[in-house]
Amino acid sequence: MITTDFAPGSPCFLDLGAPDVRAAAAFYGAVLGWDFQSMGDGEGQEGGMFQKDGKTVAGLGKLTEDGARSAWMIYYSVQDADATTRAVERAGGTVRVAPMALGDWGRMAQFTDPQGAQFAIWQPGTSGGVELVDQPGSLSWTELYTTDAAAAKEFYGAVFGWQFGDMELPGGGTYALITPAGLPEERMHGGLMQVDKEALALANGQAYWHPVFDVTDCDEAVAKVTASGGSVQMGPDTAEGIGRMAVCLDPSDADFVVLAPSRGQ
Secondary structure (H helix, E strand, O other): OOOOOOOOOOEEEEEEEEOOHHHHHHHHHHHHOOEEEEOOOOOOOOEEEEEEOOEEEEEEEEOOOOOOOOEEEEEEEOOOHHHHHHHHHHOOOEEEEEEEEEOOOEEEEEEEOOOOOEEEEEEEOOOOOOOOEOOOOOEEEEEEEEOOHHHHHHHHHHHHOOEEEEEEOOOOOEEEEEEOOOOOHHHOOEEEEEOOHHHHHHHOOOOEEEEEEEOOOHHHHHHHHHHOOOEEEEEEEEEOOOEEEEEEEOOOOOEEEEEEEOOOO
């Protein structure tokens, strides 16, 4: 489960780069019940924070990078952004954005792993990250699709010290569960799955991370996705002991998953 104590190596924040900030704010407001708080003058809507019940759940900004696709960026908590950057480079990753301070809030950096998946880190200052997780309308899981699960495990193990536990999938294949270094399995926060390159068409064959959002009713959330201009890539399907889920795209093709978990399991 994801928590807000933000142990090193655990997810702590996420933000979306969108070509149309106002449209993205409206979409996620309709689907997940989020309110958008602009950090600008409210007119240009260049960026701000999503909130659920008054608590910050994600960030939103204008997509400005040439040729980049609209996508969610997941941040992992670290104690030292510079040391983690060196670990990324030693493990074969590349630096997209070098460590930089965001006022007193903290320091961030962004990277690309050897298979092309983008991710970010956050060294907390006055802000540790999001304020609501593992509840309806908030982040509950993170997931990596990659063509080389063994290489991904080696890379992220070297960078974050993650622990991995393999689980056989009903239809064949293996899903690797991720737990922060030194923590029990109850604190697992994500998974990685090896897929064929053809399954990564959304990112032009490159590996990618996406977020999983907790919802009360998966089918209702999917109906809101399609009614609001999004689409569904897969599902809804029910996984025994996990819940009912669907892989979705927002109107700008940023991917995410909605999951109505099996409560109390």
